[in-house]
Amino acid sequence: MEYQPGLKGIVAAESELSFIDGINGVLLYRGIPIERLVEKYSFEEIVYFLLYGEFANLAEIEKFKEKLIENRQIPIYVQHIIDELPPNVAMMDVLRTAISSLELSETNIYEDAIKLIAIFPTIIAYRYRNIMEKSIISPDVTHSHVENFLYMLTGEMDQTKAKILEAYLILTMEHGLNASTFSARVTISTESDLVAAVTSALGTMKGPLHGGAPTGVIDLLNEIRTFDRINEVIMEKLMNKERIMGFGHRVYKTIDPRAESLKKMIVTLENLPKWMELAVKTEQETLKILHDYKPNYKLYTNVEYYAAAILKTLDLDPNLFTAIFSSSRIVGWCAHAIEQRRNNSIFRPDVKYIGEMRY
Incomplete structure (x- = not known):
């Protein structure tokens, strides 16, 4: 029998609970x-x-x-x-x-x-x-x-x-x-x-590797701090070949539908907290920079990005x-x-x- 490390690609159960299409961003x-x-x-x-x-x-x-x-x-x-x-x-x-x-x-x-x-x-x-x-x-x-x-x-x-x-x-x-x-x-x-x-x-x-805290995203947003620093910080990380935390996902090869749903709900709220405004603006600018810098570099926001923004907005450890x-x-x-x-x-x-x- 062929060995599949981590059982990757092996169907181990049948379930009616959820369906995931990572190519098309469906959950x-x-x-x-x-x-x-x-x-x-x-x-x-x-x-x-x-x-x-x-x-x-x-x-x-x-x-x-x-x-x-x-x-x-x-x-x-x-x-x-x-x-x-x-x-x-x-x-x-x-x-x-x-x-x-x-x-x-x-x-x-x-x-x-x-x-x-x-x-x-x-x-x-x-x-x-x-x-x-x-x-x-x-x-x-x-x-x-x-x-x-x-x-x-x-x-x-x-x-x-x-x-x-x-x-x-x-x-x-x-x-x-x-x-x-x-x-x-x-x-x-x-x-x-x-x-x-x-x-x-x-x-x-x-x-x-599974439930790790999104401290990297919080560190990124702490480093940016203000709207006018988004471009500078993101470009510096790209030039240094650093990972942009909160972007990319093992399953989703397009927009993570969970991140998209969170953003859609968040931007309609009244009295949006300042930290969340920074997170939304940073996502917009980062995606534009990434797609302009490397058109074939397909990275999209994952749910961890907004999880970090939510924790920071709620002022939780x-x-x-x-x-x-x-x-x-x-x-x-x-x-x-x-x-x-x-x-x-x-x-x-x-x-x-x-x-x-x-x-």
């Missing part, structure tokens, strides 16, 4: 373009759609929202575990430890998924404010899932910032059989539980990026675990032996 959730979803539906509505395969009616979505709200609180024993972790333990390691300690029903995978999705933001905010020596903010039942996340992190409620964050979290919920999702499916395929599957996914997401990314991608992990359970076959690929024969 669908259950057959619907993400552009349409992010414009018309809330975070909660799309979570329901991915988990259950259909959109909820009014009664169903209200009940679903209530369940998310009911499961936001961190159990006392999990708080104690988090509190005992040294301050230098990274947020992804805190998440992995806290999630692995949760006791779920294991009898209803849908209910367990709701509990995990609901508690993720609370764990992140609880740990973040503890480390920053700020007062802990309890979940607010009057806020939506994303509004509450932002409120628990910052202590403030800004509708413009909440809308920006919600769009980002929707656009990063699901993205095919990426490394962390594959880990989740492998674990659940052994008939293990959802907590184990999500813990596996978190361990994979932690790796810098860049070290939180992978954890915030995970608070979105857990939806995809859970949806894939449910799908794997429905038609399970344990993952057991072959390995090609390349050592000596000594018999």
Whole structure:
């Protein structure tokens, strides 16, 4: 059998959850373009759609929202575990430890998924404010899932910032059989539980080749600082053959539809934060410079570019990026675990032996 490093090009699962066309810049959730979803539906509505395969009616979505709200609180024993972790333990390691300690029903995978999705933001905010020596903010039942996340992190409620964050979290919920999702499916395929599957996914997401923080993009925008420096900084990097952070993607060979959707939503907002204005203008000028400098040099903005701009606009520590990314991608992990359970076959690929024969 032919060896494919990293299983690249190997179809390892069939899924109804998402479709990716990297050549044409297309991403669908259950057959619907993400552009349409992010414009018309809330975070909660799309979570329901991915988990259950259909959109909820009014009664169903209200009940679903209530369940998310009911499961936001961190159990006392999990708080104690988090509190005992040294301050230098990274947020992804805190998440992995806290999630692995949760006791779920294991009898209803849908209910367990709701509990995990609901508690993720609370764990992140609880740990973040503890480390920053700020007062802990309890979940607010009057806020939506994303509004509450932002409120628990910052202590403030800004509708413009909440809308920006919600769009980002929707656009990063699901993205095919990426490394962390594959880990989740492998674990659940052994008939293990959802907590184990999500813990596996978190361990994979932690790796810098998958869920690394977009510090390079933030460094780029910090270096530019003002509109009049965009051309100078970008041209200097091109002359020095430096990588332009936030441009180019392994899958998308044209515009990343997630980045395009974020930009489209952002530029229509009133009172656009100054940092976001700089990010939008920098993207426009950089693409023009790149295409004029090297017409065949096809680099386009990726979602990481706007993720960095969003984090900076929300005034959040860049070290939180992978954890915030995970608070979105857990939806995809859970949806894939449910799908794997429905038609399970344990993952057991072959390995090609390349050592000596000594018999």
